[in-house]
Amino acid sequence: MQPRVLVIVGVGLIGGSIGFAVRRNGGMRVLGLDDDAAALLRAKENGIVDEVCTDLGAAAFAADLMLFCTPVDRIADKVLAAAPACRPGTVLSDVGSTKVGILSRLHGRLPSDVQFVGGHPLAGSEKQGSSSADANLFRGRLVILTPTTPETDIGAVTAVSSFWERIGARVLRMSPEAHDHAMALTSHLPHLIASALAGLLPPELTSLTANGFRDTTRVASGDPRLWTAILEANRDEILSALSGFEDRVREFRTALETADHDRLQFLLQAGRERRSAIANDT
Amino acid sequence: MQPRVLVIVGVGLIGGSIGFAVRRNGGMRVLGLDDDAAALLRAKENGIVDEVCTDLGAAAFAADLMLFCTPVDRIADKVLAAAPACRPGTVLSDVGSTKVGILSRLHGRLPSDVQFVGGHPLAGSEKQGSSSADANLFRGRLVILTPTTPETDIGAVTAVSSFWERIGARVLRMSPEAHDHAMALTSHLPHLIASALAGLLPPELTSLTANGFRDTTRVASGDPRLWTAILEANRDEILSALSGFEDRVREFRTALETADHDRLQFLLQAGRERRSAIANDT
Numbered sequence: 001m002q003p004r005v006l007v008i009v010g011v012g013l014i015g016g017s018i019g020f021a022v023r024r025n026g027g028m029r030v031l032g033l034d035d036d037a038a039a040l041l042r043a044k045e046n047g048i049v050d051e052v053c054t055d056l057g058a059a060a061f062a063a064d065l066m067l068f069c070t071p072v073d074r075i076a077d078k079v080l081a082a083a084p085a086c087r088p089g090t091v092l093s094d095v096g097s098t099k100v101g102i103l104s105r106l107h108g109r110l111p112s113d114v115q116f117v118g119g120h121p122l123a124g125s126e127k128q129g130s131s132s133a134d135a136n137l138f139r140g141r142l143v144i145l146t147p148t149t150p151e152t153d154i155g156a157v158t159a160v161s162s163f164w165e166r167i168g169a170r171v172l173r174m175s176p177e178a179h180d181h182a183m184a185l186t187s188h189l190p191h192l193i194a195s196a197l198a199g200l201l202p203p204e205l206t207s208l209t210a211n212g213f214r215d216t217t218r219v220a221s222g223d224p225r226l227w228t229a230i231l232e233a234n235r236d237e238i239l240s241a242l243s244g245f246e247d248r249v250r251e252f253r254t255a256l257e258t259a260d261h262d263r264l265q266f267l268l269q270a271g272r273e274r275r276s277a278i279a280n281d282t
Numbered sequence: 283m284q285p286r287v288l289v290i291v292g293v294g295l296i297g298g299s300i301g302f303a304v305r306r307n308g309g310m311r312v313l314g315l316d317d318d319a320a321a322l323l324r325a326k327e328n329g330i331v332d333e334v335c336t337d338l339g340a341a342a343f344a345a346d347l348m349l350f351c352t353p354v355d356r357i358a359d360k361v362l363a364a365a366p367a368c369r370p371g372t373v374l375s376d377v378g379s380t381k382v383g384i385l386s387r388l389h390g391r392l393p394s395d396v397q398f399v400g401g402h403p404l405a406g407s408e409k410q411g412s413s414s415a416d417a418n419l420f421r422g423r424l425v426i427l428t429p430t431t432p433e434t435d436i437g438a439v440t441a442v443s444s445f446w447e448r449i450g451a452r453v454l455r456m457s458p459e460a461h462d463h464a465m466a467l468t469s470h471l472p473h474l475i476a477s478a479l480a481g482l483l484p485p486e487l488t489s490l491t492a493n494g495f496r497d498t499t500r501v502a503s504g505d506p507r508l509w510t511a512i513l514e515a516n517r518d519e520i521l522s523a524l525s526g527f528e529d530r531v532r533e534f535r536t537a538l539e540t541a542d543h544d545r546l547q548f549l550l551q552a553g554r555e556r557r558s559a560i561a562n563d564t
Binding site for chain 1: 404405406407423424426464465467468469471472473474475476477478479480481482483485487488489490491492493494495496497498499500501502503504505506507509510513514517520521523524526527528530531533534535538539541543546547549550551552553554556557558559560561
């Protein structure tokens with residue numbers, strides 16, 4: 001059965017894009033909440049939600065499906081605050097970039113008739129706020145769900161999967177641990193590296209950057225507050241991925257220092273092969 | 283006076299795009315050379331050159347302007363081989379990503395009536411070959427010229443500047459040393475980093491990459507042979523830029539390891555500020 005009332009907690013870029021996509025599709029009433037009253041008003045003005053609400057308990061009681069779209073460090077608190085007010089059978093999910101920490105904070109603390117399914121759409125932007133919301137942000141994109149089987153009810157997982165598929169996403173299930181391990185390498189480490197590189201650019205060289213620098217550092221424009229929370233939430237996996245990266249950079253350094261032409265070309269070739277696999281996969 | 287015969291030595295992506303742009307503009311006959319006979323034939327078929335030529339001396343004699351668009355490690359040799367066959371007043375230039383090495387190899391070895399002006403268009407692509415050539419590749423882009431004043435004739439610099447401006451580029455002059463110093467940070471180091479990151483991706487995570495990873499590693503698809511030559515040609519400047527990057531990454535590591543929230547956010551903020559300056563500059 002398709003949920004009739006969707007509550008979006010946090011109407012930033014992701015929450016806003018979900019609201020847009022759902023309202024365009026029709027069939028659900030969209031209620032928005034946000035601690036930032038101005039952001040909430042903008043969301044209503046931008047047509048991202050049908051209604052705004054400032055009381056989490058009232059919204060939770062109205063919800064068939066609640067999606068938590070706040071920064072990762074606030075998701076568990078919001079879920080714990082909302083869940084007791086939910087009607088039996090309400091399904092809760094989130095869009096947080098890390099999963100293990102959130103799920104371990106929720107473990108054993110939710111009412112037995114309310115289900116939480118961890119989720120993470122692999123879509124986003126360095127932009128922020130509902131003004132940049134895009135109804136097509138999730139079209140063709142992957143959403144990872146991390147049900148902690150056998151605890152997570154199959155019906156709840158199906159409801160969240162169907163929700164994402166209706167707005168054009170593909171759904172993949174994996175364990176929270178596998179998710180956080182993968183994202184450390186595919187998303188969090190690249191962000192750290194892009195930020196480190198961007199931070200090195202002296203102002204006088206700004207106009208000498210071309211597409212290479214711009215692409216390599218694009219994600220560094222992301223919100224520092226959001227990304228501090230993400231890096232902290234997945235610290236151990238990121239430190240481990242970072243060690244692998246530092247080793248690889250050291251290999252490049254040694255090849256350059258020792259003028260090892262073949263080794264340098266081999267390293268560049270390895271990078272190209274892995275990168276080209278992505279292009280073919282898309 | 284506008285040159286009438288342009289000789290392009292090396293009809294890959296850059297040489298091919300120049301040929302395309304010039305032929306679209308009209309006014310010059312374009313002669314192409316390439317050590318790769320198949321590439322040369324493709325360039326003719328693709329309409330990138332008016333004529334192909336296999337004899338460097340004959341082409342040099344016909345040229346008013348010669349542009350060397352081979353990999354950086356072959357430019358100086360080609361220039362030295364061509365220059366003695368040039369008519370007095372012929373202007374030579376190149377598109378190499380590094381300048382100091384090429385200019386020092388040419389220093390004092392060219393006929394006195396032939397002028398070489400080092401050049402580097404800040405445009406390119408991870409794609410290769412004249413099949414990917416694009417007549418608009420240089421439109422609005424910066425071309426750096428590195429005349430070694432007072433040795434380089436003003437007339438020659440003006441001729442090369444005017445040439446690039448006619449196909450839509452903006453021209454900036456700087457010393458070869460300043461050029462190589464800047465490019466180490468804005469182009470060569472990002473390539474090395476993107477390649478190191480891409481090379482870490484295990485095949486099973488390919489499908490879990492989203493735009494962030496894809497953008498951050500896009501340049502890693504570049505030709506390893508071309509990039510080995512570039513990294514080698516600007517080794518000292520790149521090693522120095524790499525040291526700065528390693529220091530910055532170490533700061534991120536320490537902030538993560540010591541759970542220094544404020545420091546982590548400060549580092550991310552610094553990256554964002556520098557990256558946003560680029561966006562505003564474009």
